[in-house]
Amino acid sequence: MYNYFFWHYTDGTRKYLEIWRNYFEFFWRFFSVKMLLKTLFWPWKRDITRHGRGFDFQEFFQVAAFNAIARIMGAITKLTAIVFCLLLECLTIVLGAVFFAVWLFLPVVIFAFLLLGIKAVFALNFLDVIIMFVLAGSLYWLPGLFYSISQKKFPSELSLAEMMKEEWFDLVWIRAGIESEQGRGANLAKLPNLLKTNDIEEEEFNHIVNWVARQYEARERARRFWRRENLLAERGIGKDWIYGYSVHLDLVSKALHFSKKEEYQLIGRENEVEAIERVLSRAEENNALVVGDLGVGKKTIIKKFAELIYRGNVLPTLSYKRVLELDMGAVMAGSANTSEMEARLRLIMDEAVMAGNIILVIDNFHNYIGPQTGVGKIDVSGALTPYLASHHIQIIGITTYDGLHKKIETTPGLLKYFEKVEIKELEEDKTILILEDAASSMEGRTDVRVTYKALKEIISKSGQYFADIAMPERAIDLLDEALVYVATKTGDKMLEIKHVDLIISQKTEIPVGEVVMEEKEKLSRLEDILHRRLINQEEAVKDIASAMRRARLGVAEKKRPIGSFLFLGPTGVGKTETAKTLAEAYFGKEERMIRLDMSEYQNLYDINRLIGASEEEPGHLTTAVREDPFTLLLLDEIEKAHPNILNLFLQVLDEGWLTDFAGRKVSFRNVIIIATSNAGAELIREMVGQGLNLAVEKERLLDFLQSNNIFRPEFMNRFDGVVVFHPLTKDHLLKVAELMLRGLNKRLAEQKMAVVITAPLLKKVVELGYDPQYGARPMRRVIQDKIEDLISRKILDGSLQKGQSIEIKPEEI
Structure with a gap:
């Protein structure tokens, strides 16, 4: 009881006076008294009539009478609001003073009733006891409620040990992934062991505590409606009475308001909001161009700015503005042609100028500036530019860097009316x-x-x-x-x-997260899996398997491609087959591969075919990777590309991204890049013929490529590995032929047929298909032209039917 009485005459009295002052200030702000007095005899909603050319007494009298009535109606409405506000202020003063006097004497009265109740107890007068204690309790209820609220500390005022005793702290355990029962039994002494058991770092736990505490405190502060910041956040009335109607504009626009559900998105954007406020508060060049990449939150920042205006928390010059987003689609929808559309836009803009308090937001501003092609795009810069210099309307354009450089900066005289506000990606x-x-x-x-x-x-x-x-x-x-x-x-x-x-x-469609047992086994024996389709090439298989394991287990650098390899070797030794095998092993199917024949990019201007030249001519490479960012990129015969095109891939290999013609970044960080080259093939054959170990002699090959200006050192060094493929021997070719025939049997299995693979058949395929210049590549054509054709003819003549196998003799092909 002593604590309550002490609070009542110290903090309680101070808080009462604060609340009294808050409501006095609230009514004055809510009814916009200062502004209404300043504009008392202004026309209602700027609704005035102007007479035409020449002088006509009757017209002059009608115009003057109408304008006088508009001013009188406005004055009467404003005076009514002012008088009502003054009555509320007087009532606040009187009631505030009365309740303050009651507040001062309330503890004395409560204490008196308690003493009388105690006295009645000793007199055994139980009816008086009940009456006295009920009266004391009734008088204590409201101040007692405020006392309990004031004694409840915000999380920012508590220590960690104190917070752990609060009910809301249960959510901390949930966010941390700890069972609530386990958390409730913890204290500061037990906390380190509890965090260690649940694999939670102390820094992470502190962040979780701040997360829950911050949101709980925000809710608690918002619930105390009598606080100054909550009362003054109300919009109020009278702010729109001195500004004009915007009937046509309202049909094609919507007011930007920042709902509480969206408020989470504005953390860390205070500087950008202030920048927009400063630009729009200027006397000249007070239009803002908000520029940023897709997804950075450009419109959300503008919504926050609109909300500050709505709440009255901006500079005085912006206090009574309306922020409206213009729906250009709706403007165009009611127009038959460009001329009609521009006329409608001018009508809307004139209305906004007459209103006098409009800030117009145009999203995708670049779609309406400069020459345009495509649905929903039109050049309205001619109709829009005259209004940009007006002091009665302001415009916020939202655009991307691409739109800024391609459309806005290339439109003469437009950018001088705007101040750029750049929105960068959040950390x-x-x-x-x-x-x-x-x-x-x-x-x-x-x-x-x-x-x-x-x-x-x-x-x-x-x-x-x-x-x-x-x-x-x-x-x-x-x-x-x-x-x-x-x-x-x-x-x-x-x-x-x-x-x-x-x-x-x-x-x-790729594995992400914790590696399960089945996948662990697959990663562990990845070399065996790759060798099912690759003959020889031990070094290639080893390097590829190592890179895949690093990428899958999160050990590899995440800001580069998953893996990048330069495959060197003669034609037909399995370079392309290795790429297909890798695509199937990592991405699930070999079709997830982008293949570029780099012999088609031998000229400097071919770079536009890769990164694009315009919207109508997008780049083959950038478009393919943007559409499927989880893929294998095969750059076939890379040595034939123009040197400047090779330079283009330096950034891709090192940083994992490429900029297209429009300045948009295309990520290659989920791509496996394989470049193949036949350069140095004769030297490889020569070294193999001499019985040299290619792994040992690799440096000699690389020196050859550099000294002959085939590849620059910085280009080759960007790859995770340079892999030298061995020429295939006759034994290897037999195994390759066997793999190809097994592939044929897989296709025939759908018809329940099969080819019996025999040693003579394999020898015949190698004999017909081996070419020293093209390696094993011609064997695929032999199987297609000889064996598949033979099977087709036997199916037609009925000698091979479903469920049967066929043994092909060498002389048959």
């Missing part, structure tokens, strides 16, 4: 804060809780596998997809790392 430490708030918002929709480790996995893997979209959008999209999956496809109530990895595996 991971800020992205995870956004993701934490996003998780809390999405959990209510799916009834699935999100663990901190799952969030870290989302950020890490979204950057690794979906780099074409910027942060934070790619991480938020993956989080949303993972939560929906857990809620609809599993019975789990927690989003964990395994769920995130499963979603990514389904989207990319």
Whole structure:
């Protein structure tokens, strides 16, 4: 009781006076009294009439009368609001003073009733006891409620030991992936062992505590509606009364408001919002051009700026502005041609100018500036430019770097009206804060809780596998997809790392996450698997298997391609077959391969065929990788490409990305790159003929390639490995022929037929198909032209039917 009385006359009294002052300030701001007094005799909603040319007394009198009525109507409405506000202010003063007097004497009255109740106890007058204590309790209820609220500390005011005793701390254990019962039994002394048992770093745990505590405190502060920041955040009335109507504009636009569900996305963007505010507050060149990559949150930042205006937390020059997003599609939809569309746009812009408080947001601004082709694109720069210099309307254009350079910068005289505000991709430490708030918002929709480790996995893997979209959008999209999956496809109530990895595996069709036993065995005996389709080439198999293991187990550099190899060797020794085998082993099927014949890129201008020259002529390479970023890229006969094209691949091999003609980055970080070359084939044959070990003599071959200016050292050094393929001997060719015939039998198995593979048949295939210049490559043609044709003829004449095998004699082919 003593604590309460002490609080009542110290902090309690101070808080009462603060709340009293807050409501007094709230009513003044809510009714916009200062602004209404300043514009008391302005026309209502700027609704004025102007007379035409010449002088007509009747027209002059009608115009003057109409404008006078508009001013009188505006004054009456504003005076009504001002008077009502003053009445509320007076009521606040009177009631505030009365309640303050009651507040001062309330403890004395409560104490008196308690004493009377105690006295009645000794007098055994139980009815008086009940009455006195009920009266004391009733008087104590409201101040007692505020006392209990004021004694409840925010998380930022508590130590970790104190926070661990709070009910809301249960969510910390859930986010950490620790059983709640196990967490509740912990204290500071037991915490280190508990974290170690659950494989949680102390830094991670502190981050989880901050995540839960920050959101809990934000909710608690928002619930205390009497606080100044909560009261003054209300929009109020009267702010639009001095600005004009925008009937036509409202039909093709929408007000940008920043809903609480989206607020999580604005962490770490304060500087960008302030930059937009500064630009739009200027007297000249006060239009903003917001520039950034897809997914960085350009429109979200503008929404936050609009919300600040809505709440009145901006510079005075912007206090009464309306931020509207213009739907250019709706503007174009009602127009039959370009002239009609421009006329409609001018009508809308004139209306916005007359309104006087419009900030117009145009998304994909580049689609409406300069020469345009395609659906939904049109050049309106001619109609728009005259309004950019107006003081009565401001424009925020949203564009990409590509749109800025290709359209806006090339339009004469346009950029001088704008100030660029660049939006860069967020760093991971800020992205995870956004993701934490996003998780809390999405959990209510799916009834699935999100663990901190799952969030870290989302950020890490979204950057690794979906780099074409910027942060934070790619991480938020993956989080949303993972939560929906857990809620609809599993019975789990927690989003964990395994769920995130499963979603990514389904989207990319490649294994992601923890390696299961079956896959461990596959990775361990990868050399054996590759040798099922590759004959000889021990070095190639070893290097490839090593690179795949490093990539799958997360040991390899994640900012480079999965693996990159330069295959050197004569034609027909298995370089291309190795690439197909690798595509099947890593990506699931050999069709997931992009093959470029580099002999078609021998001229300098051929670089445009790779990276594109325009929207109508996109690049073969950049388009293919953008459409399938999880693939094997085979650069066949790389030595025949122009030297400048080889330089293009230096960045790809080193940094894992390439810029296309439009300045867009294309990620190669989930691509295996294999370049093949016949350069030095004669030297390889010579060394094999001399019985030299190619692995030992590799440096001699590389020196030959450099000294003859076939490849520069910096180009070859960018590859993870340079692999020399051995020419095939007759024994090797027999094994290759056997592999090819087994492939034929796989195709025949669909018809329940088979070829009996015999030694004489293999020798005949090698005899007919071996060519010293082309290696084993002609044997495939022999099998196709001789054996497959023979089988087709036997099926036609009925000598080979389903369920039968055929033994082909050498003389038959």
